[in-house]
Amino acid sequence: MTIGKQNQALYEEAAVAEHYASVSALQPAERTIFALLDAHLASAELLDLGVGGGRTTAHLAPRVRRYVALDYSPAMIDAAKRRFAGFDYAFVLGDARALTFGDATFDVALFSHNGLDYVDHDDRLRVLAEVRRVLRPGGRFVFSTHNLARDELFSAPPGEGLVRRALRSAQRARARALNPGHEAKCAGAHAVLNDGAFGFRAATYHIRAAAQEAQLHDAGFGAVRTFSGMSGDELRGPELEAARDPWLYFLCDAVD
Numbered sequence: 319m320t321i322g323k324q325n326q327a328l329y330e331e332a333a334v335a336e337h338y339a340s341v342s343a344l345q346p347a348e349r350t351i352f353a354l355l356d357a358h359l360a361s362a363e364l365l366d367l368g369v370g371g372g373r374t375t376a377h378l379a380p381r382v383r384r385y386v387a388l389d390y391s392p393a394m395i396d397a398a399k400r401r402f403a404g405f406d407y408a409f410v411l412g413d414a415r416a417l418t419f420g421d422a423t424f425d426v427a428l429f430s431h432n433g434l435d436y437v438d439h440d441d442r443l444r445v446l447a448e449v450r451r452v453l454r455p456g457g458r459f460v461f462s463t464h465n466l467a468r469d470e471l472f473s474a475p476p477g478e479g480l481v482r483r484a485l486r487s488a489q490r491a492r493a494r495a496l497n498p499g500h501e502a503k504c505a506g507a508h509a510v511l512n513d514g515a516f517g518f519r520a521a522t523y524h525i526r527a528a529a530q531e532a533q534l535h536d537a538g539f540g541a542v543r544t545f546s547g548m549s550g551d552e553l554r555g556p557e558l559e560a561a562r563d564p565w566l567y568f569l570c571d572a573v574d
Contacts (some may be wrong), residue, residue: 321510325436326390328516329370335393339401340441345566346550348430351460352377353425354569355383358458362425365452367414368433372398378428379407386424388412415444422454429461432565435523439508442523446537452534453572459539462547462567464513466524469562471513472500526557527566539570 319327328334344352352359359381366374369387370490371394379402386408389395398409404461413419414429415437427449434445449459469475472494474483494500496512502510513522525533529543544553547565 322437322441325520328520329391330393332393333397335397339397343374343406344377346547347547349484350545350550351569364426365424367429369398371393372401375402416440417448417567419452421451425454426458427453432462432464433445433460450538455572455574457481457572459570462565463530464522464524464565466526467561467562468564534570538573541571543569
């Protein structure tokens with residue numbers, strides 16, 4: 319089974335869909351970015367990719383001119399429809415690797431909660447190309463991705479408290495065992511790792527910020543901005559190079 323199919327099977331589990339449908343809070347970076355886009359949203363047609371159980375729906379659908387949410391998991395789409403049964407929101411079963419929308423259809427696209435990280439490398443590039451295709455020139459793309467520079471996955475970072483270190487020790491030992499050669503993998507630009515997601519059943523793509531920016535430029539995006547997944551603060555220069563957040567958020571523009 320390929321990485322993509324392995325991960326998709328997890329998202330199609332009823333219990334996973336039920337969990338995602340119970341979550342409603344925005345992450346700090348989402349609050350920051352949505353505030354930056356606030357004036358742009360009122361007239362926007364927005365595509366919410368990997369919508370899951372609808373965590374972001376209540377925060378975005380009332381603020382935009384047209385809201386379309388997509389997920390490749392039937393269980394997720396069903397859960398989102400039940401959650402918003404009284405609203406006229408479009409929840410579409412579809413695949414971000416092969417979107418059925420026409421060129422230049424949307425003004426904003428969102429792929430939150432690191433959903434982009436659960437397809438393989440080639441499919442990731444296909445998703446980026448598809449998002450660029452369906453965005454109008456000047457459209458905005460917002461997404462999060464796991465940070466390969468994170469420092470807590472396999473060993474305790476400096477300054478970690480003794481209690482947390484003790485609680486995480488068994489998990490880190492298991493992560494090391496399930497990721498042979500992780501030192502070499504983590505020295506590269508991107509890597510697929512078993513980081514404990516879904517009870518150590520998922521394969522998760524991690525990437526360095528500079529490599530992610532390069533992927534975006536290759537796909538036709540510019541004006542790339544990066545935000546801390548933990549604080550929501552924008553990161554630039556030395557701050558970005560030093561960032562050890564488990565994941566980062568990106569905001570970029572579709573360019574001609």
